[in-house]
Amino acid sequence: PAETARRFVTENLTLGADAALEEGMIELVANDMAHLLRQLHGRTVEIDGEEVTLSTRDAELIELEMTIRQQLMDFISDPQVAFLLLMLGVYGIFFGLNMPGTFVPETLGAIALLLALFGLGMFSVDVLGIVLIVLAMVLFVAEAFTPTFGFLTAGGVILLILGALLMPMEPMMPGEWFQTFIATVLGMAVVTAAFFILVITKVIQSRNKPAVHDDLGMKGYEGLVMDALDPAGSVKIRGEWWNARSATGDPIGVKTAVRVVHQRGMELVVEPVSGSASETEQ
Numbered sequence: 359p360a361e362t363a364r365r366f367v368t369e370n371l372t373l374g375a376d377a378a379l380e381e382g383m384i385e386l387v388a389n390d391m392a393h394l395l396r397q398l399h400g401r402t403v404e405i406d407g408e409e410v411t412l413s414t415r416d417a418e419l420i421e422l423e424m425t426i427r428q429q430l431m432d433f434i435s436d437p438q439v440a441f442l443l444l445m446l447g448v449y450g451i452f453f454g455l456n457m458p459g460t461f462v463p464e465t466l467g468a469i470a471l472l473l474a475l476f477g478l479g480m481f482s483v484d485v486l487g488i489v490l491i492v493l494a495m496v497l498f499v500a501e502a503f504t505p506t507f508g509f510l511t512a513g514g515v516i517l518l519i520l521g522a523l524l525m526p527m528e529p530m531m532p533g534e535w536f537q538t539f540i541a542t543v544l545g546m547a548v549v550t551a552a553f554f555i556l557v558i559t560k561v562i563q564s565r566n567k568p569a570v571h572d573d574l575g576m577k578g579y580e581g582l583v584m585d586a587l588d589p590a591g592s593v594k595i596r597g598e599w600w601n602a603r604s605a606t607g608d609p610i611g612v613k614t615a616v617r618v619v620h621q622r623g624m625e626l627v628v629e630p631v632s633g634s635a636s637e638t639e640q
Contacts, residue, residue: 426523450464487521497514580595581600587602602625617630
């Protein structure tokens, strides 16, 4: 076996299952787990200096499912997934630099790039978890100063959850503490998301409210008709030209003094000033 092991390195030797068994590199070849347990039954092995006889013929198999953290790490560590994330990260940052102001491509690109570098083994899971949590905090702060209508908040919540799941579990810390930590982070993510959703909802509602100047901004100002109102035309008020309409629908002539009754968007509704001559354009 020592010579064969040397050839693995010097000659890049590869062996199939049967050849490895003949060379003495392995002891058993099994078709499935049940077959393996039958072959192991009755064998003697040494554990902590004591010989133990294995009794595996009727052993009960207990399959351990991967945790969410392990499933996430396994998915990201897939070479194909890591490569796709790397390309998405590069393209996201590229388009973000060429389309400044949206913050969407560069944010997605940065997240994808971090996950890709971890998947490619550039840094450990400990560093990734901390970096994701710090980046989540940065996105939360940026949301307060950037009108992205919740996009940065959503990205921050996702990063906060991923960072919590990938945070290292210290051997000296009890499992209950780690579970409490995860619950705390998830609770913070939910509260943060709810807060920003409330703020964004209020902002949208305030933007949908009619502007104050729609009714009061130009009301009461006086000016002159520049193009006869029949019933629509234009007036000049405070040195500005406005589209205007007669309040009653009656024609109002050029150079007639008028007063603003109210405003409809960018159009003023006016009426002749009492005592002024109303000249109708013929």
